[in-house]
Amino acid sequence: MLKSYFGRLPNGKEIYSYAVSNGAISLTVLDYGGIIQSLKYCGNDVVLGYNTIGEYLDNDGYLGAIVGRYANRISGGSFRLNKKTYRLFKNDGGNTLHGGAGGFSGVVWDVTGDDASITLKYLSPDREEGFPGNLLTGVKYYLTENGVGIEYTALCDKDTVVNLTNHSYFNLIGGETIENHFLLIDADYFTPVNSALVPTGELRPVSGTVFDFRCAKSIGRDIEENDPQLKIAGGYDHNFVLRKDGFRKVAELSSAKAGIEMDVYTDRPGMQLYTGNFLTGRMGKNGKKIMKRGGVCFETQSYPDSVNHPEFPSTELKAGEMYHTVTEYRFHKY
Ligand code: BGC
Secondary structure, three states: OOEEEEEOOOOOEEEEEEEEEEEEEEEEEEOOOEEEEEEEEOOOEOOOOOOHHHHHHHOOOOOEEEEOOEEEEEEHHEEEEEEEEEEEOOEEEOOOOOOOOOOHHOOOEEEEEOOOEEEEEEEEOOOOOOOOOOOOEEEEEEEOOOEEEEEEEEEEEOEEEEOEEEOOOEEEOOOOOHHHOOEEEEEEEEOOOOOOEOOOOOOOOOOOOOOOOOOEEEEEOOOOOOOHHHHOOOOOOEEEEEEEOOOOEEEEEEEEOEEEEEEEEEOEEEEEEEOOOOOOOOOOOOHHHEEEOOOEEEEEEOOOOOOOOOOOOOOEEEOEEEHOOOOOOEEEEE
C-alpha cells in the first residue's frame, strides 16, 4: 500500500491517500470519508472524483464516500427503537440523509493495509448525529483478480440501527453521461417514493414500467419518459428489491464504446440506483466535468427508511452482534 499526502482540512489535519494495485485494478482511497478517489480497470478510471481535498469538502454528491451510519433518507429524522424515539440531525429538508450532517462521509478514518487491501476504522460515539451506541465500524477495500470488494463490519455496545454503503459514481467511458451505458438489474420490484424521495412503503412491480431493467437496456432509453416517479427524482433515484438472497450478482453495467462491463455482487436486499441527477457540472479530476448524469451509483444496502417501515428488511443491530456485509464490483472486457 502506498501512502501519499493529499491535502489538509481547515482545522490543519493532514489527509492522506492510500493506493493498491495488482496490474488489472488500481485503487486509491482517502482517509477522509473513506472516499474511493480513483478506481482504474486496465488503465481506465471508472469512478468520478476530485483532485483536491477542498473540492471534496464542498460535498457535491458524496462522491466515492462511505455513507453511514444510515444510508439514504430517514423520514422525519427520527425513528423508534426499543420503545424509545431517537431524533437525528435533519440535513435534507425535514429528513436525515446519509447519516446526518457529519455522517461517515465526512470523518477521518484510521487506515491500515497490505499489498492488496486497505482497511479503514472509525469509532462513532454514542449519540453521534443522534444514533444510539458507540459503533465501531470497519470498511475493508480489497482487490480481487478483476475488481474491488468492500467488506463492512460494525459492532455496537447498545441496540442500534445500521445501513452502510459506498457512494461511488461509475462511468466506464468518461467524458459523456451514463445514458448510453446498458444496465441490467435483477429486481422484480422497486420502492416508489414520495415527493421528498422517501419510500412510501409500497413494493411496486417493475413489469411494464420504466423501472424494468430485467433485460439490459440503456439507462437513457426511458429516463426522460413522463413517469411520475422519474419526474420526482429527475431520473432514477430509487431502491430496487433485489431477487434472491445471499451473495449473488445483482446488476450488470456495460459501455459498448469502452468495451467494459462491470458486474455488481452483494449480499444486501436492496440497491439504490442513482443516476447523478443532482450533479451540477463542476470540474472534476483529470479536467473532466462532473455533469448531471455523469455517473451512476449502485448503493447496495437495506431499503431506505427501513427504520420507519417494519415491513421492510430490518436494519436493527443488537448490542454485541456483528454487522457484516460484502459488495464487489467486478470488471471484464467484452
Ligand atoms: C440519494 C439521492 C441524493 C444523493 C446525494 C443518493 O443516494 O438517493 O437522492 O441526492 O445520494 O448525492
